[in-house]
Amino acid sequence: MYPHERSLVERLKDEPFALIGVNSDKDLDKLRPRLEEEEITWRSFWNGPAGTNGPISKAWNVSGWPTIYILDQEGVIRFKNLRGEAMDRAVDQLLDEMER
Numbered sequence: 138m139y140p141h142e143r144s145l146v147e148r149l150k151d152e153p154f155a156l157i158g159v160n161s162d163k164d165l166d167k168l169r170p171r172l173e174e175e176e177i178t179w180r181s182f183w184n185g186p187a188g189t190n191g192p193i194s195k196a197w198n199v200s201g202w203p204t205i206y207i208l209d210q211e212g213v214i215r216f217k218n219l220r221g222e223a224m225d226r227a228v229d230q231l232l233d234e235m236e237r
Contacts (some may be wrong), residue, residue, distance in 0.1 A: 138203065139175050141221060146179050152232055153210070154177070159220055161202055163188040183207070 146156050162168040164185055164232060172181060184191030189202035196230070207216035207227050216227040 138220065139177070141178070141224070143176060145225065149228070149232075153235065154228065154232065158182065159184050159193045159196065159199075161191065207225045208233070 142156055142158075147194075156179040158177065158179060160172070160181050161184045162171070163186050165186075168183060177205055182193060193199075197204075205216075205218050205220065205224065206214045207224065208216050208221060209231050214234045215231060216224075219227050
């Protein structure tokens, strides 16, 4: 998903848009170079040494990886688990709604 996420971040760099990731790798020292290698330029939080059972996934009731939430400007989850073109359409829809 990283290539698509990179293209989305680039396409929307001048829009009120933020991509935020949560990484479930258990070893932070191994994760850091991987984020750089994968050119992750957006904010990516570490879910802690418990991996998929870390505090962020527990707080958001995430039970499978990847889980994708698309939130509107009010912080309301409007779409879940969309990928590729469907994700683009959802984000574009929310940006259009903001302009009205």
